[in-house]
Amino acid sequence: MTDDLLVPAIDVERLTYSFTHDLEPALEDVTLTLHRGSRCLVIGANGAGKSTLLRILAGKRLIKGAKCSIFGHDVFNNLPGGVVYLGTEWSSNPVVRGDIVVSDFLDSVGGYRHKERRDRLLRILDVDVDWHMHQISDGERRRVQLCMGLMGHWDVLLLDEVTVDLDVLVRADLIEFLVEESKIRNATILYATHIFDGLSSFPTHICHLQLGTALPLLPWPLAIPSGDASTAETDRDPDSLFHLALEWLREDRNLRRGRDSARGKHRGPKAETTNARTFFEKYDYAH
Structure with a gap:
């Protein structure tokens, strides 16, 4: 860059x-x-x-x-x-609907390298790392996607x-996080x-x-x-x-x-x- x-x-x-x-x-x-x-x-x-x-x-x-x-x-x-794209098609991928625990899923894409930011996003997005991807709702799956995509330094x-x-609360907290990151x-x-x-x-x-x-x-x-x-x-x-x-x-x-x-x-x-x-x-x- x-x-x-x-x-x-x-x-x-x-x-x-x-x-x-x-x-x-x-x-x-x-x-x-x-x-x-x-x-x-x-x-x-x-x-x-x-x-x-x-x-x-x-x-x-x-x-x-x-x-x-x-x-x-x-x-x-x-x-x-440093370019991150997050779109709606992600949630229809069969891989993200499989029987995989959220903590393992995030670690598989490098979550352990961004522990501080990952943990902050887990709190903002209200994600349970013990969730199983195939058992959660579309909204909860979307939260996992956002955590995965945003935990690096984009x-x-x-x-x-x-x-x-x-939901309205999670969305508001996420928007506040994005504005802070931008500034x-x-x-x-x-x-x-x-x-x-x-x-x-x-x-x-x-x-x-x-x-x-x-x-x-x-x-x-x-x-x-x-x-x-x-x-x-x-x-x-x-x-x-x-x-x-x-x-x-x-x-x-x-x-x-x-x-x-x-x-x-x-x-x-x-x-x-x-x-x-x-x-x-x-x-x-x-x-």
């Missing part, structure tokens, strides 16, 4: 990505630059490309013709150390919806989520990923125009982040509906057809 503190922690320039050549791009002309110590929330509708962007940054998808780097290193060919953290299974160690966090309660004090920036395109990065809290009392009052509202996300998502839905309409497509119910009735009568699972 370079020692040049001026090199961005995350640097994406004009990234366009399609899963196959015949599909519309999942990401189109995305540009995003974050410096060390930044904590950025990625906000966007389902299918906006949030998970795809995070997986690309984690070096899990090959890209061509775009700059996508962490600390100046190409993310696919030369991903630097420099860039990529989080994709991994707090969705956590003390100058670590950078890119966090995609649909849950905004309790997050107003977390981000330094917010990124609106709109139908695969990243709109300009905004600092958080938003700048308040001088003398605008109503805006100032809204910004002090702990739910202001939620309301901003809600406004953006409504805007995204209207934009997507307009595009779909222009292409002769739409979501929702369609007119009843004879074929549908025939299919239902043939496969009536209620009887």
Whole structure:
């Protein structure tokens, strides 16, 4: 990893990505630059490309013709150390659902080398090291994943919806830990989520990923125009982040509906057809 503190922690320039050549791009002309110590929330509708962007940054998808780097290193060919990606697909891996004790599981990935941080995370995440992985709930399994991923000294953290299974208390304690890590160690966090309660004090920036395109990065809290009392009052509202996300998502839905309409497509119910009735009568699972 370079020692040049001026090199961005995350640097994406004009990234366009399609899963196959015949599909519309999942990401189109995305540009995003974050410096060390930044904590950025990625906000966007389902299918906006949030998970795809995070997986690309984690070096899990090959890209061509775009700059996508962490600390100046190409993310696919030369991903630097200190990058941790935590996504939802982890919990569906059969290995993590096997009959293995949590303490053994953590030791198998080097927990004994990070005892102090591991033990602190075990307390924050309220994990019982005597749990058996195949006997615990999805939320408890998620806590083990977070402990496993965060106990090392990471420099860039990529989080994709991994707090969705956590209860409110554990999630709040985890967010406090992440903010502290970012401030003390100058670590950078890119966090995609649909849950905004309790997050107003977390981000330094917010990124609106709109139908695969990243709109300009905004600092958080938003700048308040001088003398605008109503805006100032809204910004002090702990739910202001939620309301901003809600406004953006409504805007995204209207934009997507307009595009779909222009292409002769739409979501929702369609007119009843004879074929549908025939299919239902043939496969009536209620009887």
